[in-house]
Amino acid sequence: MQREKIQLIRDGLETAYVNGNTASELLYKPNFVSNNHNEGKKVLSVIEDELLKCDKFQISVAFITLGGVTPLLQTLKELEKREIPGEILTSNYLDFSEPQALEKLNSLKNIRIKMYDTNSAKNGFHTKGYIFKEEEVYRIIIGSSNITSAALTSNHEWNTKLVSTQQGKIAEEIVEEFNRLWNSSYALDFNEFYGNYKEQYEIIKHQRDIARIDNVV
Secondary structure, eight states: OOHHHHHHHHHHHHHHHTOTTSOOOGGGSOEEEOOBGGGTBOHHHHHHHHHHHOSEEEEEESOBOHHHHGGGHHHHHHHHHTTOOEEEEEEOGGGOSOHHHHHHHHTSTTEEEEEEOHHHHTSOOOOEEEEEEETTEEEEEEESOOBSHHHHHTSOOOEEEEEEETTOHHHHHHHHHHHHHHTSTTEEEHHHHHHHHHHHHHHHHHHHHHHHHHHHO
């Protein structure tokens, strides 16, 4: 890696963690990522910016909804044209992820999507991490945001964006953990999980709708 980039990362770390008055480039500075209507800040905007800069991305979130995928579609289709590969890992935890959203993501040729089967694994799945690789630099957003409309645009969300070289210990551990989950026997490819999950989701959705009507009555 060029010494210049390493110095830029060091300067960014100095600003973020030692002295906020130290000058550094925003591109190489760790940041707090949140939604703030008054300041015009959205988690969505940061994710879009990072997607457009990266040459590979890996995302692990517990929940994905159509409302979260739709505002990202234009950016994701641009990455499809540029053949930027992506891996997205989600879960069947609480049967919350929407099948239509998963189908949209799977339709993009550059994206491979898997679902972590929490029922077989007998544990929960509540990760929220976005890994963006640009040459030898990782930018990683970790915190509270799933791919839902509210999480990406309006909820009170707390996320940290890390900036690291490939050799950085934290980036190394995060990428290793993603790969461990991705390669787990509990992580199922789209064609393995989609039919059963969609059927289960519709059953649960129907039950929730009935419960909601009963509560109103």
